[in-house]
Amino acid sequence: MTGAPATGQWLDSRDGQRWWFDSGALAFDFAYTGGFDGPPEWEHWHGPKDVERWWRERFDAEVAVDGAAYRSARELRRAIARAAMAASQGLPVAEDDAAVIDRWAAMPDLPPQLGTPVAPTSDRLLAVIGRDAVAALGRPERVRACSADDCGLVYLDTSRAGSRTWCSMRRCGNRHKIRRLRARRAAEHTKEN
Numbered sequence: 001m002t003g004a005p006a007t008g009q010w011l012d013s014r015d016g017q018r019w020w021f022d023s024g025a026l027a028f029d030f031a032y033t034g035g036f037d038g039p040p041e042w043e044h045w046h047g048p049k050d051v052e053r054w055w056r057e058r059f060d061a062e063v064a065v066d067g068a069a070y071r072s073a074r075e076l077r078r079a080i081a082r083a084a085m086a087a088s089q090g091l092p093v094a095e096d097d098a099a100v101i102d103r104w105a106a107m108p109d110l111p112p113q114l115g116t117p118v119a120p121t122s123d124r125l126l127a128v129i130g131r132d133a134v135a136a137l138g139r140p141e142r143v144r145a146c147s148a149d150d151c152g153l154v155y156l157d158t159s160r161a162g163s164r165t166w167c168s169m170r171r172c173g174n175r176h177k178i179r180r181l182r183a184r185r186a187a188e189h190t191k192e193n
């Protein structure tokens, strides 16, 4: 494993479209496996095997997730989602959520090693996520919700200028552009007549 895994994932929307959403933070991707309130199709985890798959996909790690580890992952996921929602609304993170995140952030993660690498475990990977969540939520001014009224997806704006407006330019950004174009054409049409 070298460096932090890339962020972003495919989401399924109500209209049956798959689209790429880069939340800007590994911890937010983790939370977007089903930690946020949303339609049932947002739930990607239906059992420990799904979490094992997530670790495999993101960290190239083969770790066993038992019932307790599954509950821990879900609890951390929920806390990160709630904290991200709060931050995106300019609200402080609730104490309970901060406590869950901080507890994992304080645990041993996967330290870089010169010799034999540390074997990943579910707990160590949750600690990696906890630390990433602290890093992301430690920049609350960069935690924002998509500007589309009917969207509200939350992301960490990692753009240099801090000017990210949409969950996805290809999705909400485009819809906005099309609406603006239609409105302008309608206005021009009214002027002409």
Ligand SMILES: [Zn+2]
Pocket: 146, 147, 148, 151, 152, 153, 166, 167, 168, 171, 172
């Ligand atoms: Zn959006």
